[in-house]
Amino acid sequence: MAWGREAPPKANPDDFVLPAMGRRFDYKQSLKKPFTYNNEVPFWKAHGNAFVALDFVRLAPSVPRLRGSMWRLTANEYKDWEVDFAFKAMGQGGLGGGRGLAFWYTEERAADGPVFGNKDKWKGLGVFMDSADPANQRTHPVIYGITNDGTKEFPTNPPATSMGCLRDYKNSPVPVVIRVSYIDKTLKVSVDTLNKGKKLVSCFEQKNVDLPTGYHFGFSAMSSETGMPDDHDLYSFEVFEVNPPPRKGEHLRPHEAEMLKKGQEAKVDEQDKATFEEVQKIVAEQEQKLKEWTDGPTTLSAVQLAATIGDTQHRIVESLSIIHKKLESLGAPVQPAEVTAQSLEEMYQKISTMAASLQAMESVVEGLVSHIKTQSGQQNSPEVTKVLREELKNLNNKMDHMDVRQSTQHRVTQERLSDSRSWVTYVVFLILLQAAAAAAYSWYKKRIEMSDKKFI
Numbered sequence: 001m002a003w004g005r006e007a008p009p010k011a012n013p014d015d016f017v018l019p020a021m022g023r024r025f026d027y028k029q030s031l032k033k034p035f036t037y038n039n040e041v042p043f044w045k046a047h048g049n050a051f052v053a054l055d056f057v058r059l060a061p062s063v064p065r066l067r068g069s070m071w072r073l074t075a076n077e078y079k080d081w082e083v084d085f086a087f088k089a090m091g092q093g094g095l096g097g098g099r100g101l102a103f104w105y106t107e108e109r110a111a112d113g114p115v116f117g118n119k120d121k122w123k124g125l126g127v128f129m130d131s132a133d134p135a136n137q138r139t140h141p142v143i144y145g146i147t148n149d150g151t152k153e154f155p156t157n158p159p160a161t162s163m164g165c166l167r168d169y170k171n172s173p174v175p176v177v178i179r180v181s182y183i184d185k186t187l188k189v190s191v192d193t194l195n196k197g198k199k200l201v202s203c204f205e206q207k208n209v210d211l212p213t214g215y216h217f218g219f220s221a222m223s224s225e226t227g228m229p230d231d232h233d234l235y236s237f238e239v240f241e242v243n244p245p246p247r248k249g250e251h252l253r254p255h256e257a258e259m260l261k262k263g264q265e266a267k268v269d270e271q272d273k274a275t276f277e278e279v280q281k282i283v284a285e286q287e288q289k290l291k292e293w294t295d296g297p298t299t300l301s302a303v304q305l306a307a308t309i310g311d312t313q314h315r316i317v318e319s320l321s322i323i324h325k326k327l328e329s330l331g332a333p334v335q336p337a338e339v340t341a342q343s344l345e346e347m348y349q350k351i352s353t354m355a356a357s358l359q360a361m362e363s364v365v366e367g368l369v370s371h372i373k374t375q376s377g378q379q380n381s382p383e384v385t386k387v388l389r390e391e392l393k394n395l396n397n398k399m400d401h402m403d404v405r406q407s408t409q410h411r412v413t414q415e416r417l418s419d420s421r422s423w424v425t426y427v428v429f430l431i432l433l434q435a436a437a438a439a440a441y442s443w444y445k446k447r448i449e450m451s452d453k454k455f456i
Contacts, residue, residue: 017190017200020082020181023240029072029217031057031237046070047110048117050221057234059101059221060117062091064229067117069220071109077213080183080242084197085219086175089131089141091230100130100141101221101232103180107150109216115154117220123150124215127180127189128158131170131230141170143178143203145189147211165203167191175235178203182211183242 028043033055035041046052050059050068059068087101102116106124113119116128127145144164146154169176169191177197179190187209190200217239223229 015201017179017188017202019084019179020183020240020242022244023082023242024244026078026239026241029076029239031070031072031234033236041070043074044070044072045110048112048220055235056088057219058231059219059234060223060229060232062223062229062231064223064227065225066229067112067220067222069110069112069117069218070234071104071218072216075214075216076105076239078241078244079213082179082181082183082240082242083217083238084177084179084240085237086177086197086235087129088172088175088233088235089129089170089230090233091131091170092228099222099224099229100128101219101234102129103127103178104218104220105182105211105215106218107215109218114222117222118218120154121150121152122148124148125187125209125211127178129169129178130158131224140166141168143167143169143189143191145187145204145206147209165191167193167203169193170230181242182209185209185211187211 031041031044035052035054035057041052046057046068047070048068049061049063049066050057050070057070059070060066083103085103089101100116102118104118104122104124104126106118106122106126108119108122111119111122115122115126118126125145125147128143130142130144131139142164143166144158146158167176172193174194174196177192177200179188179197179200181188181190186205186207188205189203191203192198192200217237219234219237221232223232
């Protein structure tokens with residue numbers, strides 16, 4: 001069974017597809033960055049020409065006649081499920097390119113073949129992102145789905161029906177997000193090409209589709225045999241179980257299971273409960289203060305502030321160096337180059353020290369919040385107030401230390417600016433002195449010439 005293409009609809013906000021109610025995320029079947037752990041992709045394996053990068057999986061590069069795939073190692077066990085995946089198809093071939101990328105839910109996994117990098121006559125579902133449209137003799141990208149019972153070959157021209165969609169997903173500025181849901185034997189496919197999955201619009205829907213459990217999730221891609229093929233990159237794949245059964249019981253507190261076996265009821269002591277509430281109140285107050293500090297007029301973080309100060313002072317040093325070179329060319333006495341380089345190095349070290357102090361201050365604040373949250377999970381916390389005072393005192397010391405270093409740096413800058421003004425005064429005095437000497441020499445020479453004429 002195949003579903004073809006129709007023109008993309010004009011979606012209203014009410015038409016956006018929402019995720020299924022009560023779905024539960026399954027990280028073991030999902031695929032997200034960072035993809036590798038100990039140089040392997042947990043629960044998944046790449047095949048063919050596919051390779052795993054830091055932030056995406058390239059299923060097929062932009063080289064003719066290459067194909068690759070990415071398959072989960074174990075089968076799906078959920079009766080009703082929903083998946084969201086993000087991909088890109090990038091190329092220089094204009095409207096052409098391809099061939100394309102496919103999402104699979106099939107009985108057999110990792111079977112290389114000619115159908116978008118997978119075998120023909122598969123058993124299960126294939127959703128195809130096809131950069132070519134041979135059925136309608138178009139080169140626009142299309143999306144369609146085909147179910148197969150393992151006996152039918154992939155059609156040369158997949159038929160166009162009233163179900164399906166045209167979507168311009170190629171060379172999208174952001175990853176294209178597609179949602180495939182299978183609930184109560186109804187298959188739905190939704191697409192969002194520009195909003196990172198926030199505005200999914202229905203592509204096609206088909207009822208009475210039989211997709212049993214025990215099949216495998218996978219992706220494959222194949223580049224075109226001629227022309228300018230595309231890069232096919234997978235950015236994420238998230239699996240959700242729909243209508244999951246309730247969890248078996250809740251987590252018990254320490255020794256609660258033993259008390260229940262003895263027929264005793266586990267209760268929280270009123271004093272401990274009051275302590276918990278007091279600590280939670282302290283945590284809430286500190287979090288509110290931190291929020292006010294971060295959301296206030298100063299929006300720069302400590303590292304950004306240190307970088308801004310360092311950049312400003314670096315510009316001042318560059319200006320002073322230019323004045324230094326000009327004075328040296330005029331013959332004014334200047335410091336040796338070694339001394340200047342040493343002073344610049346000292347200034348850079350001071351800037352780095354100040355940045356480290358600012359980072360230390362942020363670490364103290366984060367440590368304070370983490371410590372409070374840790375204490376809030378314990379039964380007895382009589383020293384919470386004492387710890388808060390010590391941490392706040394340490395924070396004030398760090399801020400005072402930062403103020404002292406900033407004042408020192410400001411004084412050094414003012415001294416350099418003062419030295420530059422004294423150099424300018426010296427140059428002006430030197431020029432006036434040279435002008436006076438030249439005038440005196442001219443007067444003396446003219447007087448000698450007049451004396452020589454008296455004896456002619």
